Amino acid sequence: MEEEKQTIRAVERALDVLLTFTAGNDLGLTEISQRVGLHKSTVFRLLATLEHRGFVIRDEATEKYRLGLRVLELSASLQREDDPALMLIGEMERLRDQLGETISLYVRDRKDRVRIQAVQSQQAIRRVAPVGARLPLSVGASSKILLAFAEPEVQDLLLHDPSWPASLSPETYKEQLREIARAGYATSFEEREPGAAAISAPIFGRNGKLFAALSVSGPSNRLTPDSMLESAPAIVGAAKRMGAMIG
Amino acid sequence: MEEEKQTIRAVERALDVLLTFTAGNDLGLTEISQRVGLHKSTVFRLLATLEHRGFVIRDEATEKYRLGLRVLELSASLQREDDPALMLIGEMERLRDQLGETISLYVRDRKDRVRIQAVQSQQAIRRVAPVGARLPLSVGASSKILLAFAEPEVQDLLLHDPSWPASLSPETYKEQLREIARAGYATSFEEREPGAAAISAPIFGRNGKLFAALSVSGPSNRLTPDSMLESAPAIVGAAKRMGAMIG
DNA sequence: ACCAATGTTTCGTAGAGTGGAACGGAAGAA
């Protein structure tokens, strides 16, 4: 069943080491080797290689490892001049000013969703949404959008994937997704994080395929079920306009 | 003389493949293998590994390779909450509004400089400065700043490095750098790119060490040698304020 | 001074990565 592509073990391990740094703070050799489950000397060599190419650097003071500027260089190449995420900022800011809450843009990447763009609310209490964050596809308003409007085959694949939480029955969940597809938007209330709520609507490209999920998120005392129901049309409308903007 | 650290060849090659994508556009297997100078089958396996971890993806239509969203995730982890580049945006915008030109922030990374932050001019004709760009340390106003205020040992190392252009004599160049250090700022006029000019001033941290080069760049008809001389104090002052802001 | 923990180096061996070659498919030219 599992179709294993031929990959290179050393490279795979090196990438795992790199991904360790998504945790955020600086890491020591031993800590890294524990997290990735590899021998110290192996990780040492991997890190030396990553350092040689500038992907990691060592903090002069603490001697710990940290991501290097090469990854900034790479991420700069990720954005193409016609990057939709860049074109949509204006519309997102308009929606942010209208609703006063943080606006995010999520796309599906494999079995997760990734926030590819965000404009932050200006209020004192607000949802902070760093671009690049990778979140599970099983919870959150935009997750449901990304699933509900995905092609049926991929939806099935994802719901029956081993990574899908066993606590969520695929059948009942699929029924929820059908309902969301009918409504045209999805909400979540203190689902992934306590105290936070969100509404999300799909952005379709010219080809009619789902491109991203537009999401409004904030504290659950401001984004109540009632207020979300009220602002839903504005969000769906904004998402539709955005769809018209991208090629 | 050359103290080669022990590195892993396969990983080194994989990172080279990754760096190929800094060129920008999507690449096919054969093209990549030519650029990195490796056999097709080798590159194929490397790409399969990179794809498996989400660092590259294949465009569904063209079947070509492109960077994946994992690099966005990584670059998000690069920014720490106390990231100086983030704290300085406000001051950079102020300078931009004052001078009407694009403002950039460069740090030295090994033998290059990297633009870690930028705010774009609002004028119709302007310098566009993507964050993450990697540029040579041998030309440009901010290069001279980064060299002139570097520790003497690293300055020597860089000027006598094999990567240093042979056309630039280290001795005469060092004399220029001394002059720049005395003046407190540097300029460049159509040095790296025809039609472009820039002024740059150093930003020092609390510890008195050079942190970055603040740079104002724009078209050479607006940034004339005279006008640059005129606005130099404003830039030097802004750089000084910024230095006080960072820890 | 001792101990504990971390980073670094060495080294023999297993087996992983390599590249040549051959295969399959798609796109074009004749």
Next chain:
DNA sequence: TTCTTCCGTTCCACTCTACGAAACATTGGT
């Protein structure tokens, strides 16, 4: 159509590379 060409993919035997155990070095804590 048929031939040609280019690209991506798979196979396989050989060699050298990456591996991990263990020893060594260094630092910090008590």
